[in-house]
Amino acid sequence: MKLLLSTPSLVHAAHCQNLLEAAGIRADLRNTWLAGAMGDIPFRESAPQVWLLDDEMETQAWAVLRAAANPVPGPRWECKSCGEWHESQFNSCWQCGAPRQP
Numbered sequence: 001m002k003l004l005l006s007t008p009s010l011v012h013a014a015h016c017q018n019l020l021e022a023a024g025i026r027a028d029l030r031n032t033w034l035a036g037a038m039g040d041i042p043f044r045e046s047a048p049q050v051w052l053l054d055d056e057m058e059t060q061a062w063a064v065l066r067a068a069a070n071p072v073p074g075p076r077w078e079c080k081s082c083g084e085w086h087e088s089q090f091n092s093c094w095q096c097g098a099p100r101q102p
């Protein structure tokens, strides 16, 4: 487990987790229940956090989040295995895990 980021916004944290999961990177949300305690305990300990289940996925995780913040213009692609459609920045199918094929 590795702390990827903390943010004052639970919505932002949940959005980041969704992006990671959609890209096949397992992530957990923490401190989702502590927002009411903000002010009583230090921000770093009370803010919602996104944790990676696999430490070695950190580089890919940041690539996913950066791509989402700055969407790469490009055509959507269709998974050859299950028919699901994906935005251009994703390189594998979130539904079945198949790699993107040209």
Ligand SMILES: [Zn+2]
Pocket (backbone or CB within 6 Å): 079, 080, 081, 082, 083, 084, 093, 094, 095, 096, 097, 098
């Ligand atoms: Zn698929």
